[in-house]
Amino acid sequence: MASKIGLSHETHPHPTLLSDFILGSQDGLVNVLGVLLGLVAAGSPLALVRVGALAALAAESISMGAVAYTSTLARRNLYLAELDREAREMQEVPEMEREEVRVILRKWGYVGDEIEDMVRRIEAKPRAWLDIMMAFELNLAEVTPRQPLTSGLTVLASTVAGSIVPLVPFLLALPRGVATICAVVLSGLLLLGVGIYEARTTIGSWWASGARMVLIGLGAGLAGFLVGHFLAPG
Numbered sequence: 001m002a003s004k005i006g007l008s009h010e011t012h013p014h015p016t017l018l019s020d021f022i023l024g025s026q027d028g029l030v031n032v033l034g035v036l037l038g039l040v041a042a043g044s045p046l047a048l049v050r051v052g053a054l055a056a057l058a059a060e061s062i063s064m065g066a067v068a069y070t071s072t073l074a075r076r077n078l079y080l081a082e083l084d085r086e087a088r089e090m091q092e093v094p095e096m097e098r099e100e101v102r103v104i105l106r107k108w109g110y111v112g113d114e115i116e117d118m119v120r121r122i123e124a125k126p127r128a129w130l131d132i133m134m135a136f137e138l139n140l141a142e143v144t145p146r147q148p149l150t151s152g153l154t155v156l157a158s159t160v161a162g163s164i165v166p167l168v169p170f171l172l173a174l175p176r177g178v179a180t181i182c183a184v185v186l187s188g189l190l191l192l193g194v195g196i197y198e199a200r201t202t203i204g205s206w207w208a209s210g211a212r213m214v215l216i217g218l219g220a221g222l223a224g225f226l227v228g229h230f231l232a233p234g
Contacts, residue, residue, distance in 0.1 A: 012083065018201060020151050024064055024158030025194055030217045031060045033166040033187050034224025040180050041228030050170055057163040065156025072151040076143035081133075086133045090126065097133065104136045165190050166221075184218065191217040 035056040089096050096121055101196045103117045122129045134140050169182035195213030199206040 014026040020154040024155040027163035028159035028162030031164040032056050037130040037221050038228030039226035041225045042232035053167045061159040064151045068112045068155035069148050069152030070214045079140050079143050085195040188214050
């Protein structure tokens, strides 16, 4: 049993990387699919469809990667600021911080002398005390120095990968109608796969997660198609 649990733990993806992968791949696919369907519905020449989709791929990938980097960096800066504040309060107003630990312990079911014994034990380990305050008082997770860059690159790469899927049929020598159908089908399959992967690595029904991804993604693609259809010149 121990080896099985250990193996399961080792093979689970980091939650931040999982969310970054889902964010990038879904956003890239939906964005490019919407652009493609909109241009097709507007009757644009195939060359313009390709250029428009490639431009969307480039802009969206860079934008998403940059946003992931800057937002994660902002979370790290917030974490460091709060870490410094908590460390100072532990030195300047230790009794107030002890009371905050007591509040946390009461939520966990500790009572009476148990609480005071645990407070003394935690206070004796300043790093553990600080970690408890950050995680259970402020509800802040640590953001490592490498995490902003890792998050940015993960989102950028997954956005590119997701964007390419609906674009591939239009890069091949396929009739416009066939390419459009293939783009929708491939996009739906990828969205279904991402949804199933999410459910298998987290919790929930694989078919519900997959169906949710497909409906959201193809629904956004349909919005692009409708814009192109009703706002087409002429």
